[in-house]
Amino acid sequence: MPLSTSNEDYLKTIWNINEWQETPVTSGQLVKTLGLSPSTVSEGVARLSALGLVRHAPYGAVRLTGEGQQEAARMVRAHRLLETGLVQLFGYSWDEVHDEAERLEHAVSDLFIERLDHKLGHPARDPHGDIIPAPNQSEVPRQIPVTLATAEPGTTVHVKRVSDNDSDVLVYLEGAGIVPGIAVTVEKSQSDPQLLAITLGDVHAIIPLAAARAVVTGTADA
Structure with missing residues (x-):
């Protein structure tokens, strides 16, 4: 049935x-x-x-x-x-x-x-x-997400997944060029702990840490 x-x-x-x-x-x-x-x-x-x-x-x-x-x-x-x-x-x-x-x-x-x-x-x-x-x-396929928010300064990571739980965050991240497949370099920590400085190609940007938590850059086995 x-x-x-x-x-x-x-x-x-x-x-x-x-x-x-x-x-x-x-x-x-x-x-x-x-x-x-x-x-x-x-x-x-x-x-x-x-x-x-x-x-x-x-x-x-x-x-x-x-x-x-x-x-x-x-x-x-x-x-x-x-x-x-x-x-x-x-x-x-x-x-x-x-x-x-x-x-x-x-x-x-x-x-x-x-x-x-x-x-x-x-x-x-x-x-x-x-x-x-x-x-x-x-x-x-159970996996534990590793997000952009936890990446060490000076490292370059590749975006694998972006959470679709919040459409406003999706609009923001797409506008910032942060989509699956893109490489992102994390810069030094900001004085404001709620912000994250990143580089995409030649473009420098500062994004909210809350948005960075929606960006999955890797996984750990469950």
Whole structure:
């Protein structure tokens, strides 16, 4: 039986959180990420548990089962391929694609997603640098992010991913030229600890440390 839109959103969110932390997902994180009440999230997790898609002990962590991982990967793959297609084929900016892909991912078929993947040349990452799961993938590629904010002065790092949690930050970073694939050199620390001095090519810039935390330059194994 097809999953409801709500169930698909829960599974995708659990996968997304799992990618970037060592510890299991909590109900509190789902409340914050989904913007729902604790009681609504509890009901949603209970539905997924009844379907055999998650394991959840009372007040404990929420873990995807094998079948849950497969369904979550399917949704994450659809979302990230749609984001990529919206940018490459329809001229969307990277701060516009998340909400559009959220609407489309529940309506398109698996066949459409595979044909979109072929049309795009089988991209490995979406416009923000997130890994696009392969067909039939079920294992979450868990990694711990190393961000631009933690880079040592005098070092040059390459941007691998930019968090898409805040569209205003995406607009700011794109305007500053900080996108996946670009090399950034960190300069001396500023007198203001909330600022970071960087160089991109021949351009010098000072950016908020909060924005630098959204820029992933490497990963540590989870």
